[in-house]
Amino acid sequence: MTKPIHVAVGVVRRGDEVLVARRPDHVHQGGRLEFPGGKVEPGEPAPEALKRELAEELGIGATTDDIIPLIRVAHDYDDKCVLLDVFEVTGFTGEPHGVEGQPVEWRPAASLDPEAFPAANGPIIHAVQLSDTIHITGEAWSGENVLATLREKLEEQRPQTVLLRAPWLSREHYAERARALVPICRDIGARLVLHGEPSALIDCPDADGIHLPWRVAEVLEDTRPVSRQYWLGVSCHNEEELAQASVLEADYVFLGPVQATASHPTTSPMGWEIASGLIARANRPAYALGGLSTADVNTARHYGARGIATISGWWRSPSPETDEEPS
Numbered sequence: 001m002t003k004p005i006h007v008a009v010g011v012v013r014r015g016d017e018v019l020v021a022r023r024p025d026h027v028h029q030g031g032r033l034e035f036p037g038g039k040v041e042p043g044e045p046a047p048e049a050l051k052r053e054l055a056e057e058l059g060i061g062a063t064t065d066d067i068i069p070l071i072r073v074a075h076d077y078d079d080k081c082v083l084l085d086v087f088e089v090t091g092f093t094g095e096p097h098g099v100e101g102q103p104v105e106w107r108p109a110a111s112l113d114p115e116a117f118p119a120a121n122g123p124i125i126h127a128v129q130l131s132d133t134i135h136i137t138g139e140a141w142s143g144e145n146v147l148a149t150l151r152e153k154l155e156e157q158r159p160q161t162v163l164l165r166a167p168w169l170s171r172e173h174y175a176e177r178a179r180a181l182v183p184i185c186r187d188i189g190a191r192l193v194l195h196g197e198p199s200a201l202i203d204c205p206d207a208d209g210i211h212l213p214w215r216v217a218e219v220l221e222d223t224r225p226v227s228r229q230y231w232l233g234v235s236c237h238n239e240e241e242l243a244q245a246s247v248l249e250a251d252y253v254f255l256g257p258v259q260a261t262a263s264h265p266t267t268s269p270m271g272w273e274i275a276s277g278l279i280a281r282a283n284r285p286a287y288a289l290g291g292l293s294t295a296d297v298n299t300a301r302h303y304g305a306r307g308i309a310t311i312s313g314w315w316r317s318p319s320p321e322t323d324e325e326p327s
Contacts, residue, residue: 004074004081008050009037011070011128012058012089012096017106018128019058019096023118033116035086035124036104046085054089058096058104066091069304071127072280075120086124126251127285131160132297132307134193134254134287139168146177151184158188163211163309165195175203182206193233198225209233211254217244224249235289237270242282253282254309257290264290276303 012019012035020033038053040046047067054060066089073084098104109129114122135157137150154162162185166174178194182204185192193209194200198220201210209231212220217234218241225248226232234245235254245253255278257269269290270278279286285306292300292308300308 002081004083006040006083007037008040008046008053009035009084009086010050010054010089011035011086014106016108018109019104020107021098021102021104032118047087050087057099059099060092060094060096062089062092068301071123071285072304073120073123073283082120084120123284127306130252130285130306133294134161134163134309135159136163136165136309136311138311147180150181154184154188159190161191161193163193163195178204178207193231201226201230214241217248220248222247239278242278246283250284252285252287254289255279255286256288258288259291261291272303279304
C-alpha cells in the first residue's frame with residue numbers, strides 16, 4: 001500500500017463563517033474548493049506544519065492555543081493516498097488573503113457543499129457543521145407536562161443538537177412527541193435528531209436526522225439507510241462497530257463508554273487513551289459518550305473527538321436508575 005501523504009488542514013473560523021480557497025486548475029483535484037493547509041514534513045508536528053502553512057498561504061499567524069483538533073481523515077484516491085490532520089483555527093492575527101494569488105473567501109459553514117470539495121473533505125465538512133455537544137433527552141416525566149418540561153430544558157440550555165431518545169414509548173407515541181418537538185427545536189435554532197429505527201423518519205420527516213443504536217445498526221444491509229438530506233449517526237463501542245458505521249456511511253458516531261457511568265456500574269470504561277485511538281481511525285466525526293458533561297468538551301476535543309454526547313450532564317431524570325446511555 002502506498003504511504004499516505006500527511007497533510008495538516010486548517011478550518012479557519014470567523015463566527016459562523018469559515019475560510020475556503022479554490023485549488024488551481026493544474027493541480028490534483030484542481031478547480032475545487034479547499035481548506036488551507038499543506039504537507040507535514042518528516043518529524044514535524046502537524047500543528048506546527050499548519051502554522052507554517054497559514055503564514056505562507058494566507059499571511060496570518062496562529063498560536064498553539066488557537067489550533068484545536070477537529071478530525072483525522074484517511075482517504076484513498078485512485079492516484080494517491082492522503083492522511084489529513086484537521087484542526088479548527090479559532091483565532092489568528094493578520095487579515096487572510098491569497099499570498100500565492102489563490103482566491104479566498106469566507107463562507108457560512110452551514111452552506112458548505114461536500115460536492116464542491118475533494119472527496120476526502122466530506123467528513124471535514126460534517127465536522128464543521130456539527131456542534132460540540134449533542135444533548136440526549138433523559139427519561140421524561142409522563143403526563144401532560146412532558147412537552148412543557150422539554151421546552152423548559154431546551155430554552156434553559158439552548159443546545160444546538162437534540163437527540164430524542166425514548167425507547168420506552170410506542171412507535172405511535174414516540175412519533176407524536178417527535179412531531180411536537182420539531183417546532184420547539186426550530187424556535188431555539190436547534191437540530192432535532194431521532195433515535196431508533198430509520199423508519200422513525202417516515203413518521204416525523206421534518207426531523208433533521210436519525211441516530212441508530214448499535215442493535216439497529218448491526219443488522220442493517222450494507223448501504224446507507226436514509227437519504228443524505230438527513231444526518232445519520234451510529235452508536236459504537238469498538239473498532240468492528242466503527243467499521244459497520246463506515247459501511248452504512250454514517251455522518252458521525254458515538255463512542256463509549258469513555259468513563260464510568262452510574263447507569264452501567266459493571267461496564268468497564270475504555271478511558272481516553274483507548275478512545276483516542278479509535279477516534280483517530282473512525283474517519284468521521286466522533287462524539288465521546290459515557291459519564292461526561294459539557295465540562296468535558298475541551299478534554300474530548302484534545303483527544304480528537306468532535307465533542308461529547310450527554311444525558312445526565314444536562315437532563316436530570318426523576319428516576320436516575322433509568323438514565324441509560326444509548327447502545
